[in-house]
Amino acid sequence: MSYENLTVEITNKVATVTINKPPVNSVNLATILELEKAFDDLAENKDARAIILTGSGEKSFSAGFDVSDAGNAAKAGEEGQRVWTKIFRYTKPVIAAVNGFAFGGGCELAMACHFRLMVDTPKAKIGLTELNLGIIPGWAGTQRMAILLGRTKTLELILFSKRLTAPEAFEIGLVDKVCTPENLMSEARAMAEVLATRPPLAVASVLKAVATGVDFTFDEGLKVELEGTKRVSTSKDAVEGFTAFFEKRDPVFTGE
Structure with missing residues (x-):
């Protein structure tokens, strides 16, 4: 555009x-x-x-x-x-x-x-x-x-x-x-x-949690942090991160 x-x-x-x-x-x-x-x-x-x-x-x-x-x-x-x-x-x-x-x-x-x-x-x-x-x-x-x-x-x-x-x-x-x-x-x-190169879902979750805690309250930030934890823990990026760690290579994150 x-x-x-x-x-x-x-x-x-x-x-x-x-x-x-x-x-x-x-x-x-x-x-x-x-x-x-x-x-x-x-x-x-x-x-x-x-x-x-x-x-x-x-x-x-x-x-x-x-x-x-x-x-x-x-x-x-x-x-x-x-x-x-x-x-x-x-x-x-x-x-x-x-x-x-x-x-x-x-x-x-x-x-x-x-x-x-x-x-x-x-x-x-x-x-x-x-x-x-x-x-x-x-x-x-x-x-x-x-x-x-x-x-x-x-x-x-x-x-x-x-x-x-x-x-x-x-x-x-x-x-x-x-x-x-x-x-x-x-x-x-x-x-x-x-x-x-960082995992997009995890990056987004961190940015959202930090902004929420700053803009609102500590407790609200904790809620958003927990939501982010649940979201990324089952993501393909999390699987890739752990797999790359054990395979001793750099991870390739896709944001999924």
């Missing part, structure tokens, strides 16, 4: 979703809905076992909400929160390859992904800077950053509108790896390709 503000490519079981909205990959309502459509389609596509999410060009992952779409701001706020949460609860691994600055909704989108790799360049910075405009993070940023960093650090970053470099973000755990411009996408792809 073709998109106006995105490109989607699938190679070797890895899908790359690129926000393609020059000059800074800002996100309007249409882009939010396109992202939802792309992720919905990839959820059903067995050729895509892991997803890399990035921005076009070398300047920006995403500058956040596109202010030229101010007429749709209220609707975009609701939809952005909903779609970013859908990505957070996604049952295929999603890696954010933060190729430039990521502010506001762009930072919130990166935090919704399961993993974050960030390029280390002088202009590449990340943060929730909405208070500079007299508004607040509205696409789950107040919640996701607190989950990642804790209450005090989250309040510091948001209330002071701090913009962190890649090494600073890595130091506090906001990103998982710092990359050079030349290596960002290759390292994201290497990570995604390994994840794509």
Whole structure:
């Protein structure tokens, strides 16, 4: 399927979703809905076992909400929160390859992904800077950053509108790896390709259980974990995993 503000490519079981909205990959309502459509389609596509999410060009992952779409701001706020949460609860691994600055909704989108790799360049910075405009993070940023960093650090970053470099973000755990411009996408792809070899049913069960425990309660997470355990224990992938172990070879998982 073709998109106006995105490109989607699938190679070797890895899908790359690129926000393609020059000059800074800002996100309007249409882009939010396109992202939802792309992720919905990839959820059903067995050729895509892991997803890399990035921005076009070398300047920006995403500058956040596109202010030229101010007429749709209220609707975009609701939809952005909903779609970013859908990505957070996604049952295929999603890696954010933060190729430039990521502010506001762009930072919130990166935090919704399961993993974050960030390029280390002088202009590449990340943060929730909405208070500079007299508004607040509205696409789950107040919640996701607190989950990642804790209450005090989250309040510091948001209330002071701090913009962190890649090494600073890595130091506090906001990103998982710092990359050079030349290596960002290759390292994201290497990570995604390994994840794509993992047993799809088990991966989905783990992602769902963790998201449930984070978003709801510990007990709800336990219920989903038990459901996942029952589901994967009788799968063909479980048989393959044990068989490969005893045969001393690498397993080949099919997602069945």
